[in-house]
Amino acid sequence: MIENNYILELNPLFVFPMVVSASTTNITWELLPEDFVLDNEPVDNVNQPSLAAALTESLELAGKLPETALATTNYGICATVNGKFVIKAPDWAYVPQITVPREQIQRSYTPHKQGQIPAVVMEFLSDTDGSEYSNKHTYPPGKWFYYEQVLQVPNYIIFQPDIGELEIYNLHENGHYKLRFSDENNRYWLTEMELFIGVWQGKRENRQGYWLRWWDQDGNLLLWGSELVQQERLAKETALKRLEELEKRLRDAGISD
Numbered sequence: 001m002i003e004n005n006y007i008l009e010l011n012p013l014f015v016f017p018m019v020v021s022a023s024t025t026n027i028t029w030e031l032l033p034e035d036f037v038l039d040n041e042p043v044d045n046v047n048q049p050s051l052a053a054a055l056t057e058s059l060e061l062a063g064k065l066p067e068t069a070l071a072t073t074n075y076g077i078c079a080t081v082n083g084k085f086v087i088k089a090p091d092w093a094y095v096p097q098i099t100v101p102r103e104q105i106q107r108s109y110t111p112h113k114q115g116q117i118p119a120v121v122m123e124f125l126s127d128t129d130g131s132e133y134s135n136k137h138t139y140p141p142g143k144w145f146y147y148e149q150v151l152q153v154p155n156y157i158i159f160q161p162d163i164g165e166l167e168i169y170n171l172h173e174n175g176h177y178k179l180r181f182s183d184e185n186n187r188y189w190l191t192e193m194e195l196f197i198g199v200w201q202g203k204r205e206n207r208q209g210y211w212l213r214w215w216d217q218d219g220n221l222l223l224w225g226s227e228l229v230q231q232e233r234l235a236k237e238t239a240l241k242r243l244e245e246l247e248k249r250l251r252d253a254g255i256s257d
Contacts, residue, residue: 025137027150028080029112036085038076038107045126047161049073050205051212052092052122058214058222064195070095070115076108077118079150084139088146090121096192111151119192121153122212125160132158148177155190157197157212164199164210187215195222 052073059065071094076087087108098105098115111117123132123143134142137149147153148171156169156177168188169177182188187198193214200213204224214222223231 025149026082029110030078030080030085031110031113032076032078032085032087032108038087039089047207047209048091048124048126050207051124051159051161054204054211054224055092055122055214058224061225061228062214062216062222064193064214064222066097068097068099068115070098070105070109072109077121077151078108078110079146081141081150082139086140086146086150088143090118090143090147091124092120092122093118094120094193117151118153120155120157120190121147121151122157122159125158126162144177149175154192159199159212161210164201166199166212168197185219189217 056065056071056073059071065071071092072090073092074089075093076089077093078085078087080086095109095111095118096116098109100114105114109115125132131143133144135144135148136142137145141150144156147156152171152175154171156171158167158169159165166182166188168180170180172178180188182198183196185196185198187196189196194217196215196217196219197212198215200211200221201209202211204211204226216222
């Protein structure tokens, strides 16, 4: 049994009334029954899968996605709160380590029972209903309450892709999320990922706009597959050009093959 006494913090996008609540929440970690019917709601817009896939792809290509890690998109993360199953499916999440075969987590994932808690959860805003900020603790609990008080995810990221606005909340030692500020490069260091994250503007998959990107500790951008192909092509073209220039200089100097 854990005692939750919390005050909802304000955030720059939505202004909440001051909420003070004291409640006893019983949290257990039970596997979701095989016959449990999961919601199959469509994503909010066509950009969400692309944003999530881009995050995962660059991690994998950079060797930053171990076999025991789990990167998910609209995938149910479960807990049992006061005897009732609660499932939230963040737009993107990263679990550093799972402890069961992947066949056992095809439908959903239960932290502590099947591996570690997520190190990062993300929500991509597509409207202004404010559900990403919901601190509702009665069943079914709001996303904010679930990530902060139930799962206790250390990093909660809210991204508004239409305008490129990024909010990163870190789980403070007092058990509540605290808004972080970016560094001089407008990036945020995520200790659990050992990477920076930030907003990047450009084109991918015929979508021109804002994306979330990873950078390593030295400031190197983790590239997508298309960028790696282009980088390799440019390297080959540069090498060929240098070879042609060398051959020309040798010919001009009267040195034959």
